[in-house]
Amino acid sequence: MTNHDEAADVRPLTLAWVSRHLEVGERIVRIEVLHGGVTAEMRRLTIGTQDGTTRDLVLRSFVDPFYLGHAEDWLNREADALSLLTGTGVPAPGLVAVDPTAGHCEYPSLLMTHLAGRTVLDDAGVETRVPLLARQLVAIHALRPAERPREYVGLTTADTVVTPKGADEAAWATAIGVIRRSAPPYEGRFLHRDFQPGNVLFDVPPPVPAGARITGVVDWAATCWGPADLDVAHCSTNLALLHGPAWGPRFAQAYEEAGGGLAAAASERLYWQVRDALACSEEVQLVAQPWRKAGRTELTTRAVEERLDAYVTALMDALG
CATH class of the missing domain: 3.30.200.20 (Phosphorylase Kinase; domain 1)
Incomplete structure (x- = not known):
């Protein structure tokens, strides 16, 4: 050996x-x-x-x-x-x-x-991968197991949010206020609960990123039952931090275009988007570390905090 x-x-x-x-x-x-x-x-x-x-x-x-x-x-x-x-x-x-x-x-x-493929975290080709991620998540949410996994657990509270240094304090205060409200009603779905680029394997034949395909989804330890919006929000947050704040809303749009259903009311969608983004505030260092090890050395803890602030602020701006 x-x-x-x-x-x-x-x-x-x-x-x-x-x-x-x-x-x-x-x-x-x-x-x-x-x-x-x-x-x-x-x-x-x-x-x-x-x-x-x-x-x-x-x-x-x-x-x-x-x-x-x-x-x-x-x-x-x-x-x-x-x-x-x-x-x-x-x-x-x-x-x-x-x-x-x-x-x-x-x-x-x-x-x-072992599954073939590799994680792909580069900015290049993200516009091709996002629709693939969305279609894969729709397929996961379509599963109807005979025995449901346990109900989802929230990963943050209004009192444990960590506002990044130099963040837009007014926007963050408004965001924290959003998750102080009770969770909106939802139709349950089978959730991966950590669906994001780091847990998806791709085959990307060089030199044509457009030929990418998903070969695997890994890390199912957090599987649970809950709103589709929560899985979508989690992937949206990760895309916003990896590739820039604009990619968060783009993923939600791609999910719907792939046939996925989200909460009908904009306020309900916002609740889940904000809840996941604020949960990330408590573990920015843990989120950024594997990305840097994978080659995204520019994504320092501070850089990811700044992207998180920009994403949360954009969500609050959309609230009006």
């Missing part, structure tokens, strides 16, 4: 657990770190098969003490989601095994199939 680097090593108990879930005659021949995750360690495992070919699996392990308290819940939810998605046409990994309580591994872990 060879490793791409020493950091790729899989711990002994986990390695033994993975090996028990391989086919007869298979063995791990290569381990490689996958970058971009925030909450868990990700490893790509190349498996040598009995007939001399290879296949890839992905190992997800929660090792950070800050996230260990959530690991059992997140891994169970992801395992349930991956099982539900099998055969639906939504390009998600296949579940191989899960150890949510670290009964066999050193840390809570999940083993799944």
Whole structure:
């Protein structure tokens, strides 16, 4: 077995657990770190098969003490989601095994199939990718599982919002006032809950970005039941921070053009847009870090804060 680097090593108990879930005659021949995750360690495992070919699996392990308290819940939810998605046409990994309580591994872990493709975070080609993202999210929201996942949980409150330094204080005060109101009524949908460019894999054949296609959607640990507006708002916020504030409203428009349904009243749509944007204010540093590691070095914490301020201000300007 060879490793791409020493950091790729899989711990002994986990390695033994993975090996028990391989086919007869298979063995791990290569381990490689996958970058971009925030909450868990990700490893790509190349498996040598009995007939001399290879296949890839992905190992997800929660090792950070800050996230260990959530690991059992997140891994169970992801395992349930991956099982539900099998055969639906939504390009998600296949579940191989899960150890949510670290009964066999050193840390809570999940083993799944590997999907082809890569995340694409560059500005170039975003106008092509946004309609693809919208159509994929419409397909996810069209799922009607026999057993619904749990109801969504709000990720912020009016009292925990962090107003960026130098932000338009009047706009932010108005935005905070929006989410002090009760959530509007909604028709529930199956939500990914973290649908955004960092969790979508693309095949982008060079040198024609227009030929891009989605090959996978990953990280289903936050799957829940709630308003379609919430998933749309989350992707809108991420696009606004990655590519500029104008891309937030453009994604909502693309979602509707793809056949997706949003809240009928503009005030109700605004509630979900603002709720997600303000939730991001509490973790700007965590949001920006994987983007910089992926090559978007200009997206410093401060730069992302400024884009968030501009986006929130634009939402409030639209309110009139």
